[in-house]
Amino acid sequence: MTTIRLYNTRTRRKEGFAPLDPDNVRMYVCGPTVYDRAHLGNARPVVVFDVLYRLLRHVYGEGHVTYVRNFTDVDDKINARAKESGRAIGEITAETTQWFLEDMGELGALEPDYMPRATQYIPQMVAMIEDLIAKGHAYEAEGHVLFAVDSWRENYGALSGRTVDDMIAGARVEVAPYKRNPMDFVLWKPSDADQPGWDSPWGRGRPGWHIECSAMAYELLGESFDIHGGGNDLMFPHHENEIAQSCCAHPEGDFARVWMHNEMLQVEGKKMSKSLGNFFTVRDLLDQGIPGEVIRFVFLSTHYRKPMDWTAEKAIDAKARLFGFVELISMYGDLLEAMKLDPEPALIDALADDLNTHAALECVGKMNSSSDANRLARNLVFLGVYSGPELESRVNEYRQGVETLRNIVTLLQSAREKAKKNKDFSEVDRIKDILSAANVSVRMSKDDVDLRPEIDFDPAKLEALK
Template sequence: MTTIKLHNTRTRTKEEFVPIDPRNVRMYVCGPTVYDRAHLGNARPVVVFDVLYRLLRHVYGADHVTYVRNFTDVDDKINARAAESGRPIGDITAETTQWFLDDMGALGALEPDHMPRATEYIPQMVAMIESLIAKGHAYAAEGHVLFAVDSWKEHYGKLSGRSVDDMIAGARVEVAPYKKNPMDFVLWKPSTPDLPGWDSPWGRGRPGWHIECSAMSFELLGESFDIHGGGNDLMFPHHENEIAQSCCAHPEGRFANVWLHNEMLQVEGKKMSKSLGNFFTVRDLLDQGIPGEVIRFVFLSTHYRKPMDWTAEKAAEAARTLRKWRALTVGVEPAASAAPAVLEALSDDLNTAGAITEMHRLASGGKSAELLVAAQMLGLLTNELGDWTERDGIILDALTQKLTEVRERALETKDFAELDRLKALFVEAGVSVQMGKDGITLAAGPEVDLKTLEALK
């Protein structure tokens, strides 16, 4: 069997992955808070852990892997969006949840086996909080329930590598008179009549963010499971707090054995920010005519533990590569198994960049069947993504017909102004134009602007 090695954030070493139960390999990944469109940075962990999901299914069998990714549908950001827009919270969360699924599907991400919504697990959260209070790890105060960090001080901070005292000195924590320790975090908080709320032993209220994932992962994966993933911005406090409350509520378990964190995303060498004008959503790119497969390829061209820089140049290069690979694999049946070098790269801490290097070698060697099966292991060249290069052909066929009609009129009237204007627009949009006795031939270049061309049809 293929040996998978993964970099465990908790131990800070690359380890051989040994599942608790090879017949049921279990993975939990923190999902989105559904109040708006997913921005490009939100999509990176989705693609990263989709590749890991595909690899685990390849090694252990599709029926022996359970992947859970949650939706946070109760949160102060959602409440604020409802107050701003005047729309019901349920309408906002339902709409944005579907947006997320549609946009991630456009990037070729498989849907997880379970996609729990936090509001469906409130009773389990209340039960876990009651257990933490009973075990002396939490306390109620002024309608709130807080986790007592001092009750687990010896272990708290092991994931992020910081002591509680260091965290207090360096962190911006919510100051509240009912906290026994500034680092204590909220498990339950009161709700006013205008906010979502549920009955509980501590009054009408709603859960804190961190308890959601602990309760859902326990219900769906048990007190111990194999892999927990997410962006490295979640390492502290979210994942640190998950570990504390889960291990204290269920001391018989280990919670997650392996922790994986992907690095953040930049745009043209800078942190993505609305103030810099380089902030955009996945849907923004899709609406600009950039295929989801191209976005996915750019993500996978950088190792998940390195910062990823999105640039227009990388997107254009990805489109060039994928056009070539799609042309090479038209009508080809995928090989029975992946090339060993590709599988070896993926099994070495998800070295997708290394796998792509090997795929370039397969393409250069004319090994189309091997290229196709390797690409599909990375979620590329799949039927689900569709052949977006066919769209190029449909658009170019329509434009060829249009230009042919304009040319015929120009030959009759001897007025070539419109023909020259259109030809210049096509060339500017990345299409080569050849005119001869046998007619007109248009060919999409590597940086074709399909959105502009579609408007010219």
């Protein structure tokens, strides 16, 4: 069996991965707060942990991996969006949840086994909060319930490598008179008449952000599970707080044994920001004609623990490389046979080495001969760059384009022969202009004409030749 090694943020070293139960490898990844379109940075952890999910299913079997990614559908950002738009909260969250799934699907991401919504687990959150109060780890104050960091002080900060005193001095904490310690964080807060709320022992209210992941992870994965993932911006306070409340509620468990965090995304070397004009949603790029496979390929080109820099140049290069892959597969491949193959051992080894997608793509890039076509196709599908049907569609489009151009070769040769006789090359030039507009490469020798589809080949523009 392949040995997987993963960098564990908690221990700050790369470790051999040994699941608690090889028959049920369990992974939880923090999902989006659904109030708007997912921006490009939101997509990075989705792609990163989708690749890990694929690797785990390959090593342990598709039926032996449980992947959970939540939706936060109760949050002050959602409340604010509802207030400014005049739309119902449920309508907003339903719409934006669907947007997220559609956009991530365009990037080749498989849907997790479970996608719980916070509002579906309010009773479980209330029960966990009650348990934390009973064990002396939480307290009620002015309609709020807060986690008492001092009750977990010797362990709090282990993930992020900070002491409580350092965090108080340097962290952004909500200062409130009802807190015993500035670092205490909200488990439950009161709701007014205009805010979503649920009945609880502490009055009508709603959960804090951190408690939802602890409650849902426990319900779906148990008191101990294998991997917890997310962006490194969540390490503190979100993941630190998850550990505290989960380990205090279930001291007999380990919560998550391996913590994985992807680095952040930049655009053209700068932090993505609306004020800088470099803020993109995934849908923005898709609508600009950048296919999902190109976005995914660019993401995979950088190791997940390194900052990812999205640039227009990288997108152009990825598009060209993918076109070359499709061209090779179209000319020499057999997709039915390709899908019967196992993924390349060298590619699996690269991914097993702390998800080294950059090395995996280098492995793919070496498959550049006619005899490599089927192996290339299989590995592109394994990496999620294309699904099987998507690759089949791209290959069929290319092959149909080649067939169409065969007929046009005859047309162009005939026009050239006539032009040589009457010394009028206007028709030849007209045909060549149409071919150029359709992104067709035209090569003419003394005795031959060669037409080949190029990137962004548009067969619809060839209708002008009729």
